[in-house]
Amino acid sequence: GGHGVRIDSHVYAGYVIPPYYDSMIAKLITVAQTRQEAIQTMYRALSEFVIEGIKTTIPFHLQLMQDERFRSGNFNTKFIEGFTLL
Numbered sequence: 275g276g277h278g279v280r281i282d283s284h285v286y287a288g289y290v291i292p293p294y295y296d297s298m299i300a301k302l303i304t305v306a307q308t309r310q311e312a313i314q315t316m317y318r319a320l321s322e323f324v325i326e327g328i329k330t331t332i333p334f335h336l337q338l339m340q341d342e343r344f345r346s347g348n349f350n351t352k353f354i355e356g357f358t359l360l
């Protein structure tokens with residue numbers, strides 16, 4: 275968490291996710307003076323974000339925050355098709 279980080283969620287410690295859940299159980303939002311600062315804040319927040327018991331897209335987003343095409347803003351709607359998760 276910290277300055278420039280917001281989490282919107284309805285879940286809490288010990289929450290049991292129903293078998294037919296909405297795949298978005300939390301939304302992590304960052305804000306900063308520049309895009310680069312927001313990306314750095316997002317990377318830090320994602321690194322600290324812990325969700326247990328289910329698979330998440332955190333590894334994907336951590337890698338995305340480090341991708342030069344994404345960081346530079348040089349991408350389009352086909353970007354994800356060519357993105358390889360390491």
